[in-house]
Amino acid sequence: MNQEDYDIVVVGCGMAGLAAGLRATELGASVGILEKAPKEHRGGHTRFTESFRIPSADLDIDAEFNVPDYSTADFYRDIMNVTNYRADPDLADRVAKGSVEVFEWLTDHGIEWEYQAPHPGYTAGRVWLHGEDMVDEIVDILDERDCDIFYEAEARSIVRNDEGRVTGVKARVKGERTYFEGDATILAAGDYGSSKEQRTRYYGPGYGNMKVRGSRYNTGEAVHAAIDAGAKTDGEWGDAHMALIDAESPDAEGGITRIDGYQYGLIINHDGERFEDEGQDSRAHTYAKFGRRIFEQPYHEAFIVVDSKVVDDVAHMGPGRPVTGDSIEELANRLGIKDVEQTVETVEEYNAACDPGEYKPNELDGNSTKGLDLPKSNWALPLDEPPYTGYPVTGGMTFAFGGVAINDDAEVLDTRDDPIPGLFGAGNSTGGLFYNNYPGGTGLTNAAVFGYVAGESSVEFIE
Numbered sequence: 001m002n003q004e005d006y007d008i009v010v011v012g013c014g015m016a017g018l019a020a021g022l023r024a025t026e027l028g029a030s031v032g033i034l035e036k037a038p039k040e041h042r043g044g045h046t047r048f049t050e051s052f053r054i055p056s057a058d059l060d061i062d063a064e065f066n067v068p069d070y071s072t073a074d075f076y077r078d079i080m081n082v083t084n085y086r087a088d089p090d091l092a093d094r095v096a097k098g099s100v101e102v103f104e105w106l107t108d109h110g111i112e113w114e115y116q117a118p119h120p121g122y123t124a125g126r127v128w129l130h131g132e133d134m135v136d137e138i139v140d141i142l143d144e145r146d147c148d149i150f151y152e153a154e155a156r157s158i159v160r161n162d163e164g165r166v167t168g169v170k171a172r173v174k175g176e177r178t179y180f181e182g183d184a185t186i187l188a189a190g191d192y193g194s195s196k197e198q199r200t201r202y203y204g205p206g207y208g209n210m211k212v213r214g215s216r217y218n219t220g221e222a223v224h225a226a227i228d229a230g231a232k233t234d235g236e237w238g239d240a241h242m243a244l245i246d247a248e249s250p251d252a253e254g255g256i257t258r259i260d261g262y263q264y265g266l267i268i269n270h271d272g273e274r275f276e277d278e279g280q281d282s283r284a285h286t287y288a289k290f291g292r293r294i295f296e297q298p299y300h301e302a303f304i305v306v307d308s309k310v311v312d313d314v315a316h317m318g319p320g321r322p323v324t325g326d327s328i329e330e331l332a333n334r335l336g337i338k339d340v341e342q343t344v345e346t347v348e349e350y351n352a353a354c355d356p357g358e359y360k361p362n363e364l365d366g367n368s369t370k371g372l373d374l375p376k377s378n379w380a381l382p383l384d385e386p387p388y389t390g391y392p393v394t395g396g397m398t399f400a401f402g403g404v405a406i407n408d409d410a411e412v413l414d415t416r417d418d419p420i421p422g423l424f425g426a427g428n429s430t431g432g433l434f435y436n437n438y439p440g441g442t443g444l445t446n447a448a449v450f451g452y453v454a455g456e457s458s459v460e461f462i463e
Contacts, residue, residue: 323392
């Protein structure tokens with residue numbers, strides 16, 4: 001068996017692993033990073049991301065934000081609200097407060113952001129980025145430091161000595177058995193959501209066929225290796241960030257193929273029925289859970305329907321093409337909806353329940369329906385100005401909500417809730433932060449914050 005020796009071994013080369021490596025080398029440690037993917041596909045789900053949620057009100061950055069008054073308190077409250085207060089409050093607090101320092105730290109390292117959102121409708125502080133470019137930028141920095149990245153390196157087991165301390169990782173590097181010995185190990189390998197078998201196991205029959213938005217390599221081996229080594233599980237293993245995406249998105253690695261602006265129209269299934277309050281909250285607080293609801297519909301498909309009043313507020317980023325019609329009946333036929341008659345009836349009943357005031361697309365405008373069993377709580381405008389436009393959509397796997405348990409110092413916990421000596425965790429390999437839903441842009445922030453914390457905690461551990 002080959003052997004490599006480092007102060008710290010990092011499993012994963014996405015935002016969590018890169019932030020951990022960046023911070024650990026900054027503090028003087030030697031680091032070996034294991035990347036399961038080939039070099040040209042490095043970066044995990046981070047490679048496909050586009051946004052980073054930040055408390056813009058608390059940043060010392062000379063920039064103009066879309067939402068300048070979004071604070072750490074707002075950030076914390078959003079995490080707790082959208083998870084129905086099931087999120088671990090200590091983890092949520094660490095992400096919200098730590099995001100200020102980590103964002104400024106990344107900015108100081110030369111990471112470039114776009115400070116104005118590319119489309120409207122956001123109610124939280126965010127910056128925008130190109131994930132692949134950010135991965136490249138951080139790797140370039142690490143190349144100048146005491147850090148080696150091993151590609152096609154799949155972690156298979158985490159080694160503990162007789163005293164219980166983690167002493168390294170056994171992996172396959174381009175097929176060859178290799179032992180990476182380290183004084184500390186950081187688990188930052190992403191989630192298990194790209195595994196067909198595990199999607200079926202944790203979410204149910206049919207979920208093996210769900211499209212994967214990010215990396216095809218996030219299949220959970222490293223997470224299960226940590227569990228086999230004694231790590232406690234945490235989070236909602238039966239749920240995930242499943243986004244609303246274009247139905248013609250590729251089966252894997254499609255990246256950003258969302259259709260935003262659905263909240264301004266209706267979402268109708270093949271039975272011609274609505275099944276969710278489209279206007280219950282802002283897009284950033286619903287798109288990650290609507291994907292699952294859509295995937296549960298007949299044929300794993302539904303249709304966004306808007307009229308000419310709001311079509312310009314829809315941001316279509318998928319490979320498919322919108323479909324238009326001069327009547328709802330014509331549109332439904334062109335979309336291939338199975339029950340056209342019920343679709344027409346659903347729209348007519350909805351229109352009769354609308355009595356809107358001023359339409360405000362960038363805030364919860366209070367325009368709600370009256371008398372419907374399934375209300376629409378905001379942006380309830382009648383569909384009455386042709387041409388009508390429809391977008392076929394489905395659900396897309398982004399990342400799973402289950403993982404190993406950590407504390408707010410990024411120490412991985414065992415089943416007695418004690419830290420496992422020498423094992424740290426960050427990003428989507430960990431659980432406890434997201435349940436049922438997800439505030440948009442928080443995944444990358446969580447990975448960066450806890451990657452930074454894991455890098456710092458692991459150096460403190462070995463000193």
